[in-house]
Structure formats: C-alpha cells, structure tokens
C-alpha cells in the first residue's frame with residue numbers, strides 16, 4: 001500500500017491539527033482534516049468588521065517560541081513588533097515599565113516609574129539573566145507552585161506584584177489571581193526576555209492562513225462535526241461513518257472517545273470587547289494594563305498602534321476581561337465604557353463586538369513543554385494533539401501536533417502493524 005493511500009484523519013483544524021497535517025504531508029502522506037466549523041484556525045481567527053480586524057480574543061505570537069521559528073515565516077506574515085513593556089493605568093495616571101535596554105524609548109520612564117522599587121527592577125534583570133541560562137526543558141522539570149507564590153518567594157515587592165505582574169500575567173494566563181503554574185510563568189517570562197511579542201499585519205488569523213496555504217495535499221472537510229471516534233471508524237454527527245486507518249484527535253477528546261469520560265478538560269474563559277475610539281490615549285505599541293483592583297478590565301490594546309492590513313474609520317481598541325462576572329452583554333459594555341473613561345480617560349468609545357470565549361485556555365496541572373510521540377497514542381489507531389496536553393500556548397499546540405503526526409508515522413513504519421491493518425482494508 002502506498003503512503004498516499006492510508007486514510008489518516010485529523011479531527012480539528014486548529015493550530016495543532018494544521019501542524020499535524022503539515023508533518024504528515026512532508027512525510028508523503030495525504031491526511032484529511034475534519035473540522036466542525038466553517039473555517040480553519042480554532043482559537044486563532046480574525047474577522048473583518050467595518051474594515052476593522054477583530055481577532056477572536058486578543059492574543060500575541062512570541063517570536064522566541066521554538067515552534068514559531070520552525071513553522072512560521074514571520075517575514076511573510078509581515079510581523080509587527082510590540083514594544084517590550086506595558087503602560088500601566090493606576091489612579092488616573094499612566095506609567096511605563098519595559099525593557100529600556102532593548103527599546104530606548106522606554107528607558108527613562110522605566111527607570112523613573114514607581115510601579116517597581118529599585119530592588120524589583122534589579123530582580124527583574126537578574127531573573128531575565130538566569131532564565132536565559134535555563135533551558136525550556138529544565139523550566140518544565142522544576143517543582144510547580146503558583147506564580148503568586150513564586151514571585152513572593154523571589155522577594156518581589158507587593159507593589160510590583162499588584163501593579164505589574166498581576167495585571168500583565170493575568171492577561172496571559174486568563175485568570176486574575178496568578179494561580180497558574182510557575183513553570184508557565186518562567187516559560188513566558190523567558191520568551192518575552194529572548195524575543196518579542198508580534199502580530200501578523202493581517203491579525204492573528206494570518207497565522208492560520210499561512211499554515212493552511214502550506215498544505216498542498218491535505219483535504220479539509222468543513223462544517224463536519226465528529227460525534228465519536230472508534231478504533232477504525234469515525235462517526236459524524238450526521239450519522240455518516242468514515243473508515244480510517246489512523247485518527248489524530250486535535251481537540252479535547254473526552255467527548256469523542258468512550259473511556260475518556262472521566263478526564264474532563266477544565267477551561268478558563270474571558271471576554272474580548274472591541275470598540276472604536278476617536279482619540280488614542282497613547283501611540284507606542286504597548287499593551288495597556290489597568291492596575292486598579294476594582295477594575296473589571298484587565299488589559300487594552302490599540303490595534304493601529306501597529307501597522308495593520310485593514311483600518312476602519314477611527315482607532316480600534318480591544319479590551320480583555322478575565323475576572324468572572326454575571327453581567328449581561330449590555331451591562332458589561334456599559335461597565336467597560338465607564339472604566340475606559342475613569343481609568344484611561346478614553347471618551348466616546350463606541351462598541352463594535354464582543355467575543356465571549358468560554359473555552360479560551362485549558363486549566364492544567366503538571367505542565368509540560370513536550371511529550372514523546374508514543375505518548376500521543378491512546379489506542380492502537382488513535383492519537384491525541386492539542387495545547388491541553390502540554391501547556392496553554394501556541395508553542396504547545398504546534399509541538400503536540402508534530403508529536404501526534406510523528407506517532408502515526410512511527411506506527412505506520414512498524415511493518416507488522418501495517419500489515420494487520422491493510423489486510424483488513426483491502
């Protein structure tokens with residue numbers, strides 16, 4: 001049987017599924033992706049609304065991610081670079097904290113800011129240096145504690161924790177208390193220290209478009225939801241059954257496989273609201289953080305502080321809320337508009353759209369950065385991929401997709417097993 005004749009299905013056209021397809025293609029196979037929605041990308045999508053590029057939740061690429069270097073062409077994406085720092089709104093004032101060595105525009109404001117003490121600033125530099133000398137693998141082998149415990153144990157002041165680390169990392173971990181593992185903190189801190197946060201000029205969805213374009217012999221079936229995955233059969237929601245030699249489930253798999261029912265993935269949620277505003281409160285490409293503990297808003301981003309492919313009539317502002325709340329959409333919008341005015345002096349914000357993302361990031365314990373290809377195999381013909389297997393990042397989604405594809409390839413190269421399968425399918 002030729003490599004191209006094996007039926008290898010991938011469930012989910014998110015980033016992990018697209019990478020799995022790419023690796024299989026590069027090894028001579030022709031996978032078929034089955035995607036429930038009408039387009040690829042999963043959590044990585046951008047919509048065009050009134051000429052504004054609205055990402056499905058504000059997110060960034062970190063160009064130091066090893067898998068970004070391996071799989072993405074940042075030049076072709078016309079990657080736009082954030083300044084390495086943040087602008088902090090507190091008590092009606094704004095202050096900048098950042099890496100003044102890399103961006104001279106941030107040097108003086110960072111030296112002068114009272115968000116961090118001199119000792120905090122020196123500790124940040126020391127942590128940066130020590131994590132540069134620590135491998136990602138070593139970070140993920142360290143004992144875990146919460147990020148908050150970790151920062152306290154490192155001697156950071158309550159002030160810098162409350163006014164910088166909490167708002168900044170809450171926006172990344174999508175939870176307000178820094179309960180996320182210190183492994184994730186060290187990994188993300190290292191990635192920020194060694195590289196930059198970037199966004200494709202077309203928005204985060206540019207990543208998906210590039211990965212889809214890369215696929216030459218993969219077939220993608222859209223609007224096709226899988227109900228169940230059995231050993232050699234995939235059952236679709238519409239009742240149709242597809243024969244399969246191997247299946248990679250590139251999404252949380254507990255609903256698709258019987259005996260995983262007790263392994264429910266827990267999720268963190270967030271709201272991302274888009275507004276158009278006539279005047280920008282600042283022009284540097286910095287993430288804005290609200291450090292007032294009463295605020296519902298966690299962070300804001302002015303999309304056209306970087307170059308974008310498509311601009312609307314005014315300035316596009318995204319606001320991310322990570323605290324849980326029971327507000328209806330109109331109440332939430334009203335509250336956010338009020339906070340924008342009070343905390344950031346942003347007037348006349350006009351609501352465009354809200355993305356309520358219930359399954360934004362998996363809530364994980366015992367975070368990992370990688371796994372063996374063999375570990376992705378949960379049944380003789382079924383393999384798993386998805387960020388939830390490792391850690392909540394694009395790097396993890398890509399790694400898991402690559403490992404699952406390698407797992408399938410290794411299984412296929414195991415002659416005995418292939419013979420057993422082919423005889424059944426001829």
Ligand SMILES: Cc1cc2nc3c(=O)[nH]c(=O)nc-3n(C[C@H](O)[C@H](O)[C@H](O)COP(=O)(O)OP(=O)(O)OC[C@H]3O[C@@H](n4cnc5c(N)ncnc54)[C@H](O)[C@@H]3O)c2cc1C
Nearest residue numbers: 012014015016036042043057059060226386387393394397
């Ligand atoms: C608001 C937000 C902010 C984030 N910020 C960052 C960030 O700044 N940096 C970073 O690195 N990461 C960030 N992430 C995380 C990153 O987006 C994810 O780690 C990554 O996109 C996960 O990819 P995936 O392939 O594992 O899963 P998904 O993207 O969830 O893909 C799963 C796919 O499977 C499909 N599917 C599910 N069930 C079925 C079924 N039954 N049949 C067929 N298809 C099915 C879905 O439709 C989906 O397309 C963020 C995520 C969110 C939501």
